[in-house]
Amino acid sequence: ERVMKQLPGCKHVVEMACNNDPSKFRCTRSCNTRLEKCGHLCRLTCHVSEDPHHLKYLCKQNCARKNASCSENHPCTKKCYEPCGLCMFRVEKKLPKCGHKAMMYCSDHPSRLVCQKKCEKLLNCGHKCKNTCFQKCGGCNVLVMKTLPGCKHK
Template sequence: MCQLKCHVNKDPEHIEVHICFQYKCYRDCDRINDNCVENHTCKKQYFEECELCPKIVAKTRSCGHHFKQFVCSKNVEEIECDRSCKRKLICGHKCPSKYCEPCGSCPFPKKKMSSCSHMVEVKCSEEPTPSKCSGKCPKLLPYTLILTNAKRLALQTARSWCMGTH
C-alpha cells in the first residue's frame, strides 16, 4: 500500500494509477515489467507506465539453440535460427540443415552400383535403380542393337501399343 498521503483515501492500491492521472505517485514501482518471464520489477516510478522488460538474460530455443544475452521480454522463438546443424547423418555426412530444423535424408550425391551393373550418381539416401541409369544397356536384342534406357523405354512403349497391352 502506498505510504504517500496525497491519495491515501483514493486508490491507495494504485489500481487506477494508469487510468486516471489526477495525481502522481512518486513511489518506486514494484510491478512486474511487461512481457517479463522472470518476474523482473519495473525500475520506474509508480505513476509511469511500465515498459517491456529490458533485462538481459540467457534463453534457449525449443531446438536447443542457446542465447547467452537476450532481452527478457522478447520471444526467443521469433528469432530466426541461422546456425548450421552440427549433427551427422546416418550415412556419415554432415547435416546441411539449420540447427533448428530436422535433419531429414542425405541430399549429397554419391556414385553407387545399380542392379544393371552400371555406376549411377544418385542422392546418398536414394537407391540406384536402372531407371536412373544413363549407360548403354549390355543386353542384346534379337537384332543386336545396343540401346540406352531412353531408347529401350520408347521401344517397350511402341511394342505395348502394337500388342494392344497399353
C-alpha cells in the first residue's frame, strides 16, 4: 500500500510504499529557492541536507549584471558564477590624437590605440601625406614637372 511520509532532512511529504524507510529516500522535488547573489532560482533537486544555504552552488544561468568596466551599459556575457571581467562588445570610438574613428572593445581606451588610417594632413608643398596616421609626415615624394629657371627646360 502507498502512503504519504515526511522526509527527515527536508520535511517534504512524499508518497511511498508503507514499508519504505523515509530516511533512505532521496527527495526529488525541485529546490527553486531564489538565490541571494543573483536572484535566479536554484535548478537543483532538493538539497537541504547537503548545501541548504547555497554556499557551494554555482549558478550557470546567463549573468544579468551590467558590466562594471563598460561606459555603454552593455550586459555581462558570462555565466552568473563567473566574474564579468572587461566588456568585450565591439564599438566605434573616436581617437583623441587624430579624430579618426576605430572599432575596438568597449573596455579599451581610445588613447591606447594606434591609428591605422591614412594621414589627412597637407604637406608644405600642398600634397597629402602618404603615411598612416600614427607615422610622422616627413618629406614629399611626389614627382612634379618643374621649369628650371636658367634654361627653361622641364
